[in-house]
Amino acid sequence: MQQTASAATEQPVISCRNVWKLFGSDPTTYLATMPAGRGYEEIRSDGYIAGVKDVSVDVRRGEMLVIMGLSGSGKSTLVRCFSRLHDITGGTIEVEGQDVMSLSEKELIELRRSKMGMVFQSFGLLPHRTVLDNVAFPLEMRGQDRHKRRERAMEVIKLVGLEGREDYFPRELSGGQQQRVGIARSLAIEPDIWFLDEPFSALDPLIRREMQDEFLRLQEMLAKTIVFITHDFDEALRLADRIAIMKDGAVEQCDTPDQIVLHPATEYVRKFTEEIDKARVVHASVLAKPDLTGSGDPVDALSTVHQLAQLLVQDTREAIPVAREGKVIGAFRREDALNILVGAH
Template structure:
């Protein structure tokens, strides 16, 4: 995740109603809730700004109706935003012509949605090759690429199956293979696993992480599941009523929630697998004897040693510099914040 932003959203709005842009201008782009009610307008995305860095998995989440799916559709211009900017590699997507948009979607963007959208009369091979067919690639080129993608997602041997002959997880793999066939720089996924059974969903999350390790795509991933967000995301953005309430790493969100809404989202998070020793190290404490612990260690990794010690244990950074010390009490407080006195 280095360099300039791959995607940059600036003051993005999507308002539904009569003359939405005029509505925003008449209120100086700062309408109150009662203004929306009077105008019978809906602020589905409200003044949202964020960056997505190259190779990053950015998770956008929220409850039903929070605006998360509308946001991804606005970024990709499946629904045109009312106002704001969407920059991809510095180019304003909102100024792109219809022809330019088609080219971007054919060559730069990959999209996967909750409902697989496979063509029922086409085989796995034909479904995966379809976007290349639309692009005008030769039969030889698209078949070779489709076979590579089918192999990548673990469906080799099922090239001639029809969607009805596949499980839900296999159908979603076909959708993923199809979205990757065009070799996109940027991958948009809107709740791709939410329709799957829990075990298959876990399997698809593993598959997703395996693919990302190999491909290093820039990804915007929509979900309503915080456990999924923590497992997959580099950073998480939480939306409420069309606004981006907080954008942070999973650790920052768990340890420093922006408000009660975020705190409620994170209350059942697996803190032992999210929070690091660096986040709870106490700088004023002198450590006892024994080897120091790495600040990058998750609480679960260090719990046995810390909880067994009645003295502070030194915590150091990647460069060996002291970060402070961690105690049994600090560990317990981090794991069970709701039981603090």
């Protein structure tokens, strides 16, 4: 997935600045008196857990930001801070320009109901309700009349490929189908912002791949602003516009998949990327240099090095031009791409 230039420059939908979430007896006082630069283990030795540690990150309109890390890294805690399911200990979080910590309980409920959809690893379906009634449930909670909510529920059931199963009960569905119901239910309220916490991790690999394909199709159609949590780096690379890699409550690096595999910012990130086939991740647009001129037919900016493998091996040009939507944006050195292809980068 790729961001447009306009999406990258407009005001972020979620803006997170120097956010802390500490767990302990008196976290606010502790944070106010804590020496600068205190590490995760030092904080722990003081009797506190840094669920989120001085995090600053933006989520742009229409992008999919994937937050990943091992269990206990803080990824779920951070996303719960975005929606104020957790109150933060320090810093600021703005959603659509509103400081979420300043909202009243009523305003917060309205923000969640009108702007946010959430999907979790556990499907959370109501076992005695049909697919249709499960999907319509959040609209029922809104007080929408029966005809309108059923009409909207049928729209999203069709969207996620479950048409014909609207009268089934959850027990009559496969795991992948149940997860589709969860996705449809969160889409029913037409959220601007979509939070997904490891939604596919309970599925077997084949169904998981199918759900990723389906999810990419939905995002292409709906262009939601999405925060997606996973511990699976391959899944992150496949889905993300940008990836934020977390460790001990802190963000180690937040960048595009290309940049993370080419230029890991820390040793921890490098270990995440060392087994990755970079040729399947790095796109021609990332290698292109605006001041470099190539000759002959350009390659498409969205092509990966892997997709260009045959051309790279057979071509004799030193520099190959790159075009985005028919317009040449620069060129890359064939040698640089070949080094990535053979794993020399």
